[in-house]
Amino acid sequence: MKSSKAQPAPGFSRAGRDVLLFTAATVLLLVGVAFALAGNEVFAAGVWIAVTVLGLAYSTVTIAVSLRHRRPSVDVIAWLALVGALLVKEPLAGAIIAVMLFTGGVLEARASARAKRELSALAARAPRIARREDPDGVHEIPVAEVAIGDRLLVGAGEIVPVDGRLLESTSFDESALSGEPMPVERPAGDDVRSGVVNAGRPARMTATETAARSAYTGVLRLVEQAQASTAPFVRLADRFALAFVPLTLAVSGLAWALSGDPVRAVAVLVVATPCPLLLAAPIAIMSGLSRASRHGVIIKGGAALEQLAAGRVLLFDKTGTLTRGRPTISEIITAGDADADELLRLSASLDQTSAHVLAAAIVTAARDRGLTLAPASGVEEQPGYGLLGTVDGHEVRLGKAAWILESPPPAWARRARRRAAIDGSLTVFAAVDGRQAGVFLLTDPLRPDAPRMLRALRNAGIQRTVLITGDRADIAESVGRIVGTDAVYADRDPAEKLAIVRDEQAAAATIMVGDGINDAPALAAAGVGVALAARGATASAEAADVVLTTDRIDGLADAIFIAHRSRRIARRAAGTGMALSAVAMALAAVGLLTPTVGAILQEGIDVAAIAMALTVLLPGRIHTVVLADADLAAAQRLYAQHTTLAPLIEQVRSVADALSDSAPDMERLRDLLDRLELELLPHERAEEEQLLPIIARALGGPDPTGAFSRTHAEIEHRVRRLRRCFDDIGDVPEPDELTELRAGLYGLHAIMRLHNAQEEENAFSLL
Known part of the structure; x- marks a missing residue:
């Protein structure tokens, strides 16, 4: 029954109470059976009456709580059945009903128990201390004492305690409030909200709000208000109460009126106790919870x-x-003939010493490309600008454009900043041995x-x-x-x-x-x-x-499939059980079932409904695709090659950019074409032969790999066409020939990017 409606005593959990009641009732029922088998009917009846009274008290409390909350409940049927069993001297039937009652309480307590929505993570992160500046220096004060107009110092890595206005420029990690993962540069005079983290140098600010009226406190209040407005869980049984209770009472009263025998009325009430609703539905739901947990x-x-x-x-x-939710390198643009991999290796070697989120992205990119990093020495952080150090005898600088670039900036730098502005990317510029070397573009992919x-x-x-x-x-x-x-x-x-x-x-x-x-x-x-x-x-x-x-969102689709199936089976089990109970009610109404036999029959119906509910645990439809071990190993090998070749895509565009009319870099184009023919095309052919059959087996359906085959063919066609075009051009290409080469390279770049996106979405995401 809806045992959650009765409030447990302080310090005694609902689950513990329900288990104790169920255990006591079951033990007493079995003790009564033992007395009956021994021929001591009086003692057996006494024990069963005690169990019945215990169940009657329990159901009385649950009904009272339901009335107080103005919620319908089928508990009244069980209450009437228990009272009727006592009045017609059928204590065994009453004891069986009581055990069923407590069984429902135990199962539902576990099925509907939801984790408390605590604010511990928010509260633990909330700023408690502020550093206020006054003529005597900097003093730590409770954040609640900050007044509007106070001058505050926020150190590197510290949380902004209250809303304010910056007196000095710095960068902030604002993901806690905006969700945006990239650090945001805030100039002096800009407003800054409480709860964000200073990701740059220490900065001073003027408080414009008190702690109680600041942004982070507002987030806390919003969560509390939203939680307070969430409706409570209503049992499946309660949804049928308004129709089921009057129907049961009508059938019971009609049986008594037509036969003149109150025992028939009690028998109807006993078999009408809606335990399939109270047991089968929670078990199906619990089974669904268990199955979902296996999918993360x-x-x-x-x-x-x-x-x-x-x-x-x-x-x-x-x-x-x-x-x-974290930045990754989308492109490396180098100055002149600088090597992108070498620039990345030197930069990542220096960034190993930094905990900055952008440094982590550069280090990760180098490791993904299989580059060997070297130790850095003499590392210095220039607050607000970047990082400086020595790697393999080279002085390396990483940071803002103003710290790296000459004035006016070169063409490659202007091109990089234009792309960054269009794509919403961040830029990290690099210099090696005092010479500007390139820039890393970072995005949240x-x-x-x-x-x-x-x-x-x-x-x-x-x-x-x-x-x-x-x-x-x-x-x-x-x-x-x-x-x-x-x-x-x-x-x-x-x-x-x-x-x-x-x-x-x-x-x-x-x-x-x-x-x-x-x-x-x-x-x-x-x-x-x-x-x-x-x-x-x-x-x-x-x-x-x-x-x-798990760090995958396709698990949500699995969870929804499981939820649909669990609810469907819960309703089917409950509906089948209630239909059988309706048949039993008809038999009891015409005198073919006594209360005790009816109670035992009702237990059998419950077992059948529970068995049906447990089918939720059997395999069903899910979204996740499981690859065979051999297919998984082959796909992982091809994915490693795919990752290694990813920089080649951006090299295609950078070579196209370098084909200027005044001084086209034809040697660089030759090297690119050699790499495309010797590295890229064999990889595409290997995917055609090995990866596409894996996708077909995993996804099924009509022609799931047709698009992949078409783009494989198009990539090879365009590479071959570029090679022919290059071979036909003389040592000094004409402007229209350069235009043809650039167009071919840009077209190849676009197709390769689209193809890689398709593969990552429909093939490698299966890993």
Whole structure:
């Protein structure tokens, strides 16, 4: 029964109470059976009466709680059956009903228990100390004592304690509030919000708000308000109470009236006790929770699973959800004839000493390319500018353009900054031995499995997808088009995200997916909040109903498939059980079942319904594709080659850029064509022979590899065409010949980028 409605005593958990009651009732029932078998009917009846009274007291409390909360309940049927069993002197039937009652309490307590949405992650991160400057120096004070107009010092790596205005320029990690992973440069005079992290040099600021009115405290309040508005879980049984209770009472009363025998009325009440609803449904839900956990999805209780199955609108944050949430190198542009791999090796060797998020991206890129890093010496950090040190006898500098470039900047640098502005990339410039050497462009890339996952979600019943982000509109629109969302909302702060979720929730059941503190209010307000928490526990994981423990979002599609199947089986098991109970009610009404036989028959119906509910544990439809060991090994080998050859794509464009009319670098073009023929084309052929059959076996369906074969052929055709064009050109190419070469290179670059994106989405994401 709905044991959660009765409040346990302080210090005694609901689960512990329900287990104790179930154990006591079962033991007493068996003790009574032992007395009966020994021929002591009086003692047996006494023990069974005690169990019945215990069940009667329990159901009385649950009914009283339901009435206080104005919720319908089928508990009244069990209460009447227990009272009737005592009145017609059928104590064994009453004891069996009581055991069923406590069994339902135990199972439902486990099925509907959801993790508490605590604010521990938010509270632990909230700034508590501020450093205030006055004529006597810098003093630490509680953040609650900061007044508007106070001058504060925020050190490197410290959290901004209150909203304020900068007196000095520096950069900030604002991901906690905006979700944007890239550090943001803030000049003097700019406003800065509490909760962001100083990612640059120490800076002074003037407080413009108190702690109670600052941005981070507002996020905390939004989460609390959203949690308070979340509706409680309602049992499947309660949804049928308004119709089922009157029907049962009518059949019971009619049986008594027509026969004049109250025992028949009690027998009807006994077999009408809706235990299939109370047992089968929670077991199916629990089984669904267990199955989801095997796929790296933690669903916090049966209510969340039911709401996940009911979801029709899916809302996404961008950063860390549809994108990786951390910057990666998208392109290396070098000055003159500098070697990109060598520049990356030297830069990564220097950046090994830095904990900066951009340094980590450069080091990771070097390791992905298999470059051997050297130790750096004499490393110095220039606050607000970059890093300086010596690697293999070379002086290496990394940082801002103003620290690296000469004035006016060269053409390659202007081209790089233009691309960065268009693509929303960050730039890290490099100099070697006092000479400007190149620039690294860094972006937050799209997750390769995101488009496939959104298509799978539509197959799972999602009717509308919405992207909500604090990032720039142009970047958000681009991501939304690639993954196929129905609507995009950009430049939104946590309060605006919360308002959008509430508007969508008013129209249809929602699922909100996010990653980060800024998403916590929206996650708490949605019908179901889903957090991607593979990189550690965050406030979003605390506020969410569903947590993806792996760094993949396609697990959400699996969770929705499992939720749909669990709910379907729960309803089928409950419906079948209730149909059998209805047949039993008819038999009891005409006198073919006594209360005791009816109670035993009801137990049999319960077992059948539970067995049906347990079929949730059997394999069912999921989105995840499992590769055979041999296929997995082959795909991983090809993916390693794919990663190694990725820089060759950007080399195609850089060579095209270098084909100027005045001094075309034909030797560099020759080297590129040699690499394309000796490295790229054999790899494409290996993919055609080995990877495409793996994809076909894994994905099935009509011709899943046709597009791959076509692009493989097109890449080879364009490489061959470029080679013929190059061989036909003399030592001094004409302008129209250079135009033809550039056009061919740019076209090849575009096709290669599209092909790689397709492979990562539809092939290598299966890994």
